[in-house]
Amino acid sequence: MVLNDTIGVVMSREDRKRSRQPHSLGSRMRERTVICILTILLLSIATPFSSPLEPVPEVVEEGASGIERIVITPDPDSIGSAHPSASWDGEEQIRETTADTHIGRFTVNGLESNLEVPEVLTTIRTDIALVLIEGDVGLWQGRVALTELPGIEVRAHIPPSGFLIQGHPEAIAAASNLEIVAYVHPLPLAFMVDSHVSDLLLEASELSVDSTLSTAVQLSGWRLADLSTPQDHVRLPGLMGDLDRTAVSYLTSHRPIDTGRHHGILSLEDIATVAADPALSWLSLEPVFSIDNNVAIGHMRADDVSNYFVVGLNGSGHTVTVADSGIDRDHGDFDGRIQHVESVIWGDTSTEDEHSGHGTHVACTVLGNGSRGGYAGVAPQATLRFQAMEDDSSGNFGGVSMDTLIRKGYEGNSYIHTNSWGTSGYYGEYTTSSEDADSRTSQYDQFWSYNGMLVLVSAGNDGPDSDTITPPATAKNVVAVGNHHNRGGGAPSALADGSSRGPTDDGRIKPDVTAPGSWVRSCRSQDASDTAGSSWTSQWYLEYSGTSMAAPNAAGASVLIREYLMEVAGRPSPQGALIKGMLILGAEDTGSRDIPNMDEGWGRVNLANSLIPGSDTGVWVDDRNTIRSGQTREYEFNLSRGNTPFKAVLTWSDYPGSTWATTQLQNNLDMVITAPDGTIYKGNDFANGRSTTGGDADAVNNVEVVLIDQASAGVWTVRITDVAHGGQRSDQPFALAVRGAGVNDLRSDPLPIPATFQLSTAIPQVNEECQISIQIENQGGGSADGLQIEAIAGTQNLGDVQVDLGPGMIRWVTWDWTPINEGSQAITIRIDPDSQEEEIDEDNNLFEISVAVSAPGVRVSTTETILEIDQVSQTSTVWNLQIRNTALLATNASISASTAMRINNGQMMTGWFTSFTQNSFALDGSESASVGFTLVHDESPAPGLYQLTITARDDDNDIDFPLTLTLNVPILPGVSFQAPFSTLQVHPAIPTSFDIDVRNDGNGQQGYNLFIESPIGWWVGLDSLGSSIGAASGSTGAIPVDGARTVDLTITPQLGVPPSPGQTLEAVLRVTSQVDPTKHWSYDIQMEVLEYDSAFIEFESTQSVLRPDSTVYLQYTISNQGNTELTLYPNVDNRPGGWSVIAGSNAITIPAGESASYMLGLEGNGLAVGGPLTLHLTTQDGYRISWEGQLDVVEEAKPVLTLTGFTNSQGDEILQIPTGAPGFIGHWLIFNDGSSDWTPSLSMDLPDSTWEGICDPVGIVSAGGSVEANCIVIAPNFAMAGWQPEIGLTINADGIERSASAYIAVDANPSVVWSTLSMDESMEGQSSLIHLEIVNTGNTVIQERLLIDSPKGCSAEVDGTDMIDLAIGESQSIRIRISPNSPGDVTIGFEFEASSIPGSTHSTSVDVLVDPSRSSGSGTGTTLAVVGLLIFIVVGLVVAGLLVVRLRESNKPPLMSPPSPAAFTGSTAVNAPKSVPGVVCWGCNKPIEGTRRACPSCGARYHESGYVCSASSLAVCRNCQADVSTFVEEVGS
DSSP: OEETTEEOOOOOHHHHHHTTSOOOOOHHHHHHHHHHHHHHHHHHHSOTTOSOOOOOOOOOOTTOOOOBOOOOOOOGGGSTTOOOOEEEOOOOOOOOSOEEETTEEEETTEEEOOOOOOGGGOSEEEEEEEEEEOTTSOHHHHHHHHHTSTTOEEEEEETBTEEEEESOHHHHHGGGGSTTEEEEEEEEGGGGBOHHHHHHHHHHHTOOOSSOOEEEEEEEEOOOTTOOSOOSEEEETTEEEEHHHHHHHHEEEEEEEETTEEEEEEEGGGHHHHHTOTTEEEEEEOOOEEOOOHHHHHHTTHHHHHTTSSSOOSOTTOEEEEEESOOOTTOGGGTTOEEEEEEOBTTBOOOOOOSSOHHHHHHHHHHOOOTTTSOOOSSTTOEEEEEEOBOTTTOOBOOSOHHHHHHHHHHTTOOEEEEOOEESSOTTOOOHHHHHHHHHHHHHTOTTTOOOOEEEEEOOSOOSSSSOOOTTTTOSSSEEEEEEESSSTTTTTOBOTTSOOOOOTTOOOOOOEEEEEESEEEEOOTTOSOOTTOSEEOSSEEEEOSHHHHHHHHHHHHHHHHHIIIIISOOSSOOHHHHHHHHHHHOBOOSSSOOSBTTTBTOBOOHHHHHOOOSSEEEEEEEEEEEOTTOEEEEEEEESSSSEEEEEEEEOOOOOOOTTBSOOOSEEEEEEEEOTTOOEEETTOEETTEEOSSOOOOSSOSEEEEEEEEEOSEEEEEEEEEEEEOSSBSOEEEEEEEEEETBOSOOBOEEEEEEEEEESSSSOBTTOOEEEEEEEEEOSSSOEEEEEEEEEETTEEEEEEEEEEOTTOEEEEEEEEOOOSOEEEEEEEEESTTOOSOBSOTTSOEEEEEEEEBOSSEEEEESOSEEEOOOTTOOEEEEEEEEEEOSSSOEEEEEEEOOOEETTTTEEOTTOEEEESOOEEEEOTTOEEEEEEEEEOOSSOOSEEEEEEEEEEETTTTEEEEEEEEEEEOOOOOEEEEOSOSSEEEOSSSOEEEEEEEEEOSSSOBOEEEEEEOOTTOEEEESSSBSSTTBSEEEOOOBOTTOEEEEEEEEEOOSSSOOOTTOEEEEEEEEEESSOTTOEEEEEEEEEEOOOOOEEEEEOSOOOOBOTTOEEEEEEEEEEOSSSOEEEEEEOOSOOTTEEEEEOOSOEEEOTTOEEEEEEEEEEOSSOOOEEEEEEEEOTTSOEEEEEEEEOBOOOOOEEEEEEEEEETTSOBOSEEOBSTTOEEEEEEEEEOSSSOBOOEEEEEOSSTTSEEEEOOOOOBOTTOEEEEEEEEEBOTTOOTTOOOEEEEEEEETTEEEEEEEEOEEOOOOOEEEEEEEEOOEETTSOEEEEEEEEEOSSSOEEEEEEEEOOTTEEEEESSOOEEEEOTTOEEEEEEEEEESSOEEEEEEEEETTOOOTTOOEEEEEEEEOOTTTOOOOHHHHHHHHHHHHHHHHHHHHHHHHHHHHHHHHTOOOTTOOOOGGGGOSSSSSSSOOOOTTOBOTTTOOBOOSSEEEOTTTOOEEEOTTSOSGGGGOSBOTTTOOBGGGOEEEOOO
C-alpha cells in the first residue's frame, strides 16, 4: 500500500520467508536477475584492488581501538569459591574457506547466490571488502593479522571464515598479500542493505507511479572494536564519512535516536547514494515495536527459595530496569522503590501509563509487593528503574536503540534489564537491535572490568507456528522467554498457543526458557484508559496474558538468583551468562521429554532446581575464567552417589554477530563431558530430552547443556574448548553451572575476619582481666552447626567456643584473658581445630596476632585513634580520651601532647595548637577520668596523614604510656561556580554557546565529573570536556587548588517550530567529586528564549520572456520560521523601468510557524525594459527578507534590409545574370536599428521552383550593428535571355519581416547538343541515311543554316530543309543521305553557317562495307586478320591471369580478420578449415598453436578452453558478444 507517497510493505511471516527464496519470474524478470547476479559474480571473481592509487594520507580514526589483547589474572579473593581448573593451549578447528552472508555464500571462486538484487545496488562499494581466511588458520590469528594492517578496521567476523574489513582501497589491497588470506572479495551496495529494503526496491520497479516513492528507514553507523555505541563518523587514512550529515541531507522527518542511529523517510531513488556513504554500516526499514501472579511465583518455586537461606531472597538491594509503555508511580505496590523513571520517546517527555497499563503490569510482576491486595511480584523488595517507550499521543512504541536502553540501565547500577516487547515482523532475523543486545551484554560480562548484565526479552505472541520469534529476542546472549499457563489450562505444563516459537534464522534454539505468562494478575495503572484486553480486573489489579507477562516473571527469578549468588554464595558481580545458565540449570521439561526444542527451549523456570536441588545434590558454578583461541579448560567432579541426575550448563556472552552474516556465533566453545567409564557426551547432543552419544558438536548456539538422568558415581570430566574464535577480544569469558550428587557449592566456609579483632584493653597489664573478641563469617552456602573455635594467648589456652553459623552469617566470639607475662604475647585463633567440619576452603581457618602486655601504670585510650576531616572549612578536631590508673593503688597522673607531624614529608606543624580540658589527675586504683583533647589546625590543610603522640604519665611511678593519634586529611572537594550571566539569552533556532567556570575550592588538585540536565526538548552538551562533542557528561580533568576550569557548553534548540520569545528554561550543571562521589554541587542555568525573526521566500511562478507591454503576476510563498508573528510590508522599488505595481502592495501578516501566499502584479507600459527585480519584505522593526529575480523583456526587432548587388562566382559585379551552375551571388546588407540583439532567419524570393537559392548562415545581429547576407542563386538553363525576373530576400527577426529585391536581366547563353538517332548500313556504291537530332539547350532562339563537310569519294546532303529553327528547349530531327564510292571509315562533318554558338559543330563516323559483288580477292587478308585477332586474345588472357594472381597475393586478409560464418558451419574439427599460420588469440593476443576455438558469428579465434589465458573465463565473444557455447573447434595447421 502507498500512504503519502511512502511505501509500506505488509507481508505475512510466510510471505517474508518466501521473499528470500528464488522468485518465479517472467522472462524479463529472469533476465534482470541473471544480469544482476552475473554482475556481482564477475565483480567478485575479478582480481580485486589491483589499480595503482595515490598515496593515502595518514589519518587516525577517532575512537578506533583496534585489536585489544587482554591478559587477565583473576584475584582469588574476588572470585568467591570458583573451582580451580586445568587449562592448555591448542589450535582452532579447521573450517570451510567460505563466508555465509545475507546475499549468498562467498567462496574462493566467487559468490554463490540465487538472490535477486536490484540493479542500483550492484555497484561496488570500494571502502569495504570481504576477506576469506584460509580454513586451516585460526580465526583469531586472522583477525590479529588484518587489524595490524595500516588503515584497516575489522568490522565483523562472518562465519565460518570471513572478515568484513573497511579502509581505503589501497589499504584493502594490502590484505590480499597476507599468506593467511585465501581471497579478498569486493562487495556491492546490496551488502549494506537489509533484504526487506531490497525487496521494496524490486517491488517499486514494477510499479507505475508519477510521484517519488519513499519509505521509513533506519541508518546505522559502525560499531567500534570496544563494542561501544555505533558511531556517526568514519576517520581512516584516506577515508572519511559522516552519517549524521548524510541523514540530515537525505532523510525527511529526521530523528537522530542515538549516536550512529537515525530514523526518517528516505526516497527510494536515494537508497543507493546513502548506502555508498563510508559511515553507513546498515540500511534497514525503521523497526516497528509492539508489546508482545501470585500463582506464577508458585510455579517457579520462588517461595521455596525465598526463605530457605538465612539471607531471605526477596530482591532487596538489587535494581531491575524495565523498558515498557509507562508507569503509574503512585501505585502503592511500588512502596517508594522506584529509583528512576525516564521517557525515551522522541518529543514525548511523559512517562504516564495512559493506554493499556502494560508497563505498570509488567513492572509489578517483577517487584510489586502486593500491598493493594496481595498480588505480589517475584522480587517484592527490589528497586525499579523504568524506561517509558510509549508515545502517549498514539499509543505506539518507539524510542532510543536497544544499545542505549541497556547502557542507561547499567549506568544506573541496574544489572537486570527486562523487555516485554519486540519488533513486528522480522521473524527469526538477527537485526541491529539483536546486535545491540549482544554488544552490550558481551561487554558488561567482561568481569575484569564490569559488573555483569542480564537482558531478558519476551519471545513474542505470534505462535503456535515455528519461526515466529521476533527481535531482539533473537539475540544470542539475551534470555528469550516463552509463555506457559499460569493457572488453568494444564498450568504450569501447558505452553500457550500464542507463545512465539523458534528457531532463529541461523538455527539457534529460542526461546531459552518459559515462565508463567497466561492469566497473570498484577498491578493496574490508575491512568489506563484501554484495559479491554484484560481477562479480569479490579480497582488495583488486572489480568493479562502473553510472553509480555512471562518475561518479567523470569526477570524476577533472575533477581533472586543474582541475590543468592552475591549474598549467599558470596560471589561478586556475577556474569549475566551465569544467571542465564542457572535459569537453564533448573529448568524442567514440560509435557513429554523433548528438550531442547523450539517451543519451550530448555524448559520452564524452576528456582528450586537452580538453588536448592536436594539433600545431597549440590550446585557448583564458575564465572571467573576465560578461554582463548584453541585453548581448553578442564574441570573434574566426583559424584558421590550413582544413579542420580547430573546436569552441566555452559553459557557465554558471545561477541555480537552482524546483520551481514547468516550465522551469528562468533566464538564457538564446545563442551565435552567424559563419564567415569569413558563415555563421551557432547553439549546439546540430545534425544528424548536427555543427552545421547555419537552426535556432532554444536556450532550454532552459545548455550551447551549435558543432562544425564542416571549418572554413575565417580569422577566426571568437563572439558571446554574454544574451537573457533572470531570475536573482537582475545579472551572469551564463560559461565559453567553443574548440578549433581556431591557437587556442592553449599558447603560452609567459616573464617575469621582479621579487621574485627578486638582487645578490650589496648595494652593490657599483667594480671589485668581483659577480653579477646573477633568476628567469624561463614562465606559458604551451607550451615556450620556446632563449630569449634579455640584461642591461645602466649602459653595460655583460653579454651573452645562453640557457635552455629548459617550461610553468610557473621558472629562475634569472645574469650576472657588475664595476662600472666609481660611483653609481646602471641594470640592464636583457630577454627575447627579437630577438622570435623567439611569446608570449601580448609586453609583460611587460622588467625594470629601479637599484643603487648605491660606492668602497672596509667593508660590513655580513645574509641577512635584516627579521625578524618570531612569539610574544607573545618579548623579543629576533637578526640574524647580516657585516662585510667591500671594499678590497684592511687597515683597522680598527667597528660601532654607532642607537635603534630605530617607523615608524608615529616613536616612539623608548629603553627597548630593543642589543648586538653584537664592536664593533671589524682586517680584511685583502677579509676578512670575523661579528658577532651582539641587539635587546632589550618583550614583545609594539605592532604595527608598527620600524627601526634599523647603521653599519659604515672607521676608517682615515673611510667609513661604513649597513644598515637592520627588526623587523616583526605583530598577534600569543594566547588563554586562563576558565570558571566544571570539569565542566559538563548537563540530559539540555532545553538547558543556559553561558558561557566567551575572553581576547585578543595584542598588539593583534583578533578570533578560533569553532568548536564537539559530542558525538555532541548539539548545542552559539553563542547570539549566530554567524550564527544555534545556529550551530556564529562570531566574537568585535574584542577589545581584555587584554580578553575572553564566549562564550555552549547545548548541546541528543540526541533520544529521555535519556542515563543520570553519562554524560560532551566538546565542544571551537576558536578560530582571524583575523590568523593557522595559530594556533589549543582548550578541552575536560567535561560530565556530570544525573539527570533526568520522568514523565507520561495518563488513559485515559472518565469517567461515578457514583452514591453506585458502584464505578469509573480506568485510567492512566505514561510515564517521564527517565533514571532510577522507583519511584512512589500517593496519593489528596485525594478526595471516602465513597470508599475498593480497588485501586492498590502502588508502580509504571518503567525509564527505558518506560511502565506503572496502575489506581486506588474504591468509594462509598452516601453518597459528587462532587468533585475528585487522584492523586499520588511517589518516595522526593520527585519527584512528579500528575493532577487530577473525580468526578461524582449523589445520588437527593427531590422533594415538593403540589396547591395550581384556578382558572379568569381566575385565580379554583373549586370546580367547567368543561367545554370555555378550560378550567381546576391548581396544584401542587414542592419539592426533596434536596441536588442536578434538572429534573423533568411528565405529567398525567386520567380518559381525551377530557380534554386541558398544563403550563408547569419549569426546574431547586435543592436546598431549590421551583417552581410550572401545568397547563391542558380537560374534554370532555359531562362530566356533578356528576361528581367525579380530576385529578392526576406528576413525574419523575432517575427518582424523585411524584404529587398531587384529586377535584373538574364544574360544570353546559346548552346545546342547533337545526337545520332540511327544509322543505316553503308556499303560502297550505295546510298544510306543517317538520322540526327539537335536540341536547343541554351536560352535563346536559334535560326541557322546547316552546312555538311564530306570527304572525297563520298557525297552527303540534307534530306529535306537545311534550316535549323529551334525555340528554347526544342529539338529538330535531320536526315543526311550519304553515297560512298569505296569501303572504309568515312567521317561526315556538320556546322552552322557563320555561327559561333557553343556545340554548333558535329561529326559522325561511318564504316563503309565492301560490296562483294564488286571485289573477290580479299579472302587471304581476312583470314590473316582473324588469326591475328585470336593470338591477341590468348596473350591478353595470360597477362590478365598473372595480374589476378599478383593481386591476390598482395591483398591477403589480416591475421585477425574474421572469416565468413560459413567457415564454421561444421561442428567438429574434422570439417573445419585449416587455420592461417600466425593466428593470435583475441583473449590474450598470443599466437595460437594447434587446436583453437572460433566464433562462427564473426570469425574471432581463441585458445582452446584448457589453455590458461583470459579467454578461458570469457562468457561471450570479445568481438561480437556471441555466447561462447556457439564456438566451434578448428584444427590448426
